Amino acid sequence: MTATxxxxxxxxxxxxxxxxxxxxxxxxxxxxxxxAIAPAVWGTTYxxxxxxxxxxxxxxxxxxxxxxxxxxxxAVTRTLPxxxxxxxxxxxxxxxxxxxxxxxxxxxERLPGGVAGTLAAAQPMIVAVLAxxxxxxxxxxxxxxxxxxxxxxxxxVVIGPSAALDVVGVAAGLGSAATMALGITLTKRWGRPEGxxxxxxxxxxxxxxxxxxxxxTFLFEGAPPAVDGRAALGYLWLGLIGGLLTYALWFxxxxxxxxxxxxVLGLLSPLVAALLGAMVLDQTLGLVQLVxxxxxxxxxxxxxxxxxxxxxxxx
Numbered sequence: 001m002t003a004t005x006x007x008x009x010x011x012x013x014x015x016x017x018x019x020x021x022x023x024x025x026x027x028x029x030x031x032x033x034x035x036a037i038a039p040a041v042w043g044t045t046y047x048x049x050x051x052x053x054x055x056x057x058x059x060x061x062x063x064x065x066x067x068x069x070x071x072x073x074x075a076v077t078r079t080l081p082x083x084x085x086x087x088x089x090x091x092x093x094x095x096x097x098x099x100x101x102x103x104x105x106x107x108x109e110r111l112p113g114g115v116a117g118t119l120a121a122a123q124p125m126i127v128a129v130l131a132x133x134x135x136x137x138x139x140x141x142x143x144x145x146x147x148x149x150x151x152x153x154x155x156x157v158v159i160g161p162s163a164a165l166d167v168v169g170v171a172a173g174l175g176s177a178a179t180m181a182l183g184i185t186l187t188k189r190w191g192r193p194e195g196x197x198x199x200x201x202x203x204x205x206x207x208x209x210x211x212x213x214x215x216x217t218f219l220f221e222g223a224p225p226a227v228d229g230r231a232a233l234g235y236l237w238l239g240l241i242g243g244l245l246t247y248a249l250w251f252x253x254x255x256x257x258x259x260x261x262x263x264v265l266g267l268l269s270p271l272v273a274a275l276l277g278a279m280v281l282d283q284t285l286g287l288v289q290l291v292x293x294x295x296x297x298x299x300x301x302x303x304x305x306x307x308x309x310x311x312x313x314x315x
Contacts, residue, residue, distance in 0.1 A: 018123030028257065032304060034254025036265050037238040038246035043272025045242060047280055052226040052234030064235045066097050067210025069244035073203025079196060081204055088190050095183030096247075100176050102216070107173035119173030121154040121270065121296075122147075124303065125183035127263035132248050134185045135259065143260050143303065150267045150299030156292025157274050163164025181263065187251060188259040198252040199244075205251075206243060244249035264303030 021282070053061055074080070081089045087198050109117065125147035131137040192201050271293065 028037075031253060031256055032261070032265070033255060034249050035262055036268055037267040038250040039251070039266045040272050041242055041246045041305055043269040045238065045278060047274045047276045048234045048242075051177070051280070052230045054227070054231055054236075057225050059102055059213060059221050060224050061235070061238065062097075062101035062105060063210060063213045063217045064285075066206045066213060066240045069239045069247075069264055070203050070206030070208075070210050072240075073199050073244055074207060077197060077200035077203060079200040082193070085193055085204075089201075090185055090208045091185045092183055092190075093205040093208030093210075094212050095179050095186065096205055098212030099179045100183065101209075103172045103176035103179065107169050107176060119170065120177050121151045121172070121267055123177040123181045123184075123266050124150060124260065124263040126178055127184055128156075128260050130181055130185040131188075131259055134189050139274065143264075146299045146302045150264065150296050150303075153292045153297075153299060154270050154293030156265060157271065157289045157296065170268055184259060184263055187254045192251075192255050198248045198255070201251050202244065202248040206247065220293075258306075261304050262277070264300055269295055269299050 006044075041196070049058075049061065104120070125144055128143045128147060192198070250262075253265075274293075
């Protein structure tokens with residue numbers, strides 16, 4: 001494997017936006033569309049988990065989603081971290097993968113899916129606040145307002161009248177949104193080493209996050225479940241498509257687009273999950289859900305619009 005600092009190859013997953021680029025201007029729409037693929041694919045996780053995977057092993061599912069895909073990325077890119085990036089890759093891997101996935105699965109197990117999805121929808125607002133402290137950006141009231149609209153829209157789409165709350169589940173849901181938001185913000189702050197592709201950065205994070213999950217999985221869940229053909233297909237989808245490919249697109253979007261624009265794209269995940277529930281699981285979408293869809297989509301579109309005035313760096 002090579003060390004970082006080599007001359008970057010020119011391809012869509014290797015080209016890096018110049019330092020300090022806001023991502024606005026020509027070519028923003030294609031980059032946004034590519035980045036949006038990630039949360040849209042993540043929206044298939046609920047259907048894949050309930051229909052294909054063995055129940056009662058969420059941490060094992062998170063482990064298989066992260067570690068094999070990370071090792072594959074390392075084998076393909078043959079690039080290891082160097083210097084301070086050993087520590088940075090470990091921190092990002094734990095935040096974006098190692099802590100986020102178990103907290104997300106815990107919230108999904110202890111809460112109705114709608115409540116868990118609504119808590120996760122708070123992530124864009126957390127990113128908007130963290131951008132002030134970490135990236136020295138000005139707090140945007142407009143983005144906070146549209147973030148609230150997005151949470152409201154997701155709530156209307158996915159929360160049913162029988163939704164119940166669980167203290168541990170709510171804490172896990174908010175924790176998953178907070179850890180992913182901090183991971184997104186730090187990914188934007190640290191950028192990507194010169195000559196390192198998004199696939200290599202993804203491999204570092206998936207591997208470190210998977211190694212973090214490895215002992216915890218066997219500690220809390222014991223022996224892995226039996227894996228039949230359907231489960232193998234589900235794990236392959238979650239690991240290769242829902243893990244390796246989508247995280248590479250996601251991290252590429254974070255480094256080349258404004259961080260708040262990327263964060264609001266996460267609202268696509270519960271929307272896709274609700275659509276698949278209606279198409280695959282025969283779940284119904286009434287007038288209230290359709291209004292929620294419209295509000296969430298309006299929040300996503302508004303989140304891609306630039307501020308009227310550039311936000312100067314805070315002194």
